[in-house]
Amino acid sequence: MIEHQGVVSRLQEHTLNTWSRFLQFTPLSFDVSVLDMFTTLCSGACLHLLQEDARRDLSQLWNYLQENSITHTSLTATVLQDIKGLSPLKTPLNLTFVGEILPPALTHALQSILPEGSTIINEYGPTEATVAAVRWNYRPCFNGDLVPIGRPIANVRIYLLDTNMLPVPLGAMGEVYIGGVGVARGYLNRPELTAGAFLPDPFDRDKDARMYKTGDLARYLPDGNIIFLGRNDHQVKIRGFRIELGEIEARLSDHPLVDKAAVIAISV
Secondary structure, eight states: OOOHHHHHHHHTTOOOOTTOEEEEOSOTTSTHHHHHHHHHHHTTOEEEEOOHHHHSOHHHHHHHHHHTTOOEEEEOGGGGSOOTTOOOOSSOOEEEEOSSOOOHHHHHHGGGTSOTTOEEEEEEOOGGGTSOOEEEEOOTTOOOSSOOOBEEOTTEEEEEEOTTSOBOOTTOOEEEEEEETTOOOOOTTOHHHHHHHEEEOTTSSSTTOEEEEEEEEEEEOTTSOEEEEEESSSEEEETTEEEEHHHHHHHHHTSTTOSOOOOOOOOO
């Protein structure tokens, strides 16, 4: 249950103009589509809706970006996992990666096909915190093994806590908790699930403030940026969608010919 104030707060993070052309790649069932649509329309920019076949064909997608001089779009890293053979774009592109881990090799490879003036942004945030919570802008000098997810955006607070709900020291791994304007009311008609994920925020002066327990693990870099390290459970993300491997295992085990089942996610 997302409040309007969370969406409005996120819209303030974008700087589109009336001449901007935003390609909405994500389907309506993906939370990022909310920001894509409202950010564009509230800026007076042009919103481009992509045909389904172009979502599944990288060459068609890239040609669409080229032919329509698209200036902004949000994609998952999987979409651009094989960019060999793509011709360089002529229009600078503000490319935001969402929904899954961004490989460092991809950020470097994109430099050869994105024109001067383009930007690459790595964005992190669960739906329960109104889509986006932290953001990192790629710099050509970056040479790390993991792409940072960045720093909190406006009106967001990020806590990295240990099992005792205490802040972890710099460089130590902790679970990500999110506070601030974008925290949702909870899950519709799921009071027990809501109580376990949306907790009182002990770091906020407002006694009614709450924070969202993400289940994600991360640590701080010396420069204050945050590195995502994985999950504390068996949940994975595929093309930006949350997948509970345990649920799949349970369904497979229901079959009378299956004794035990194990499900893993692999990259191809």
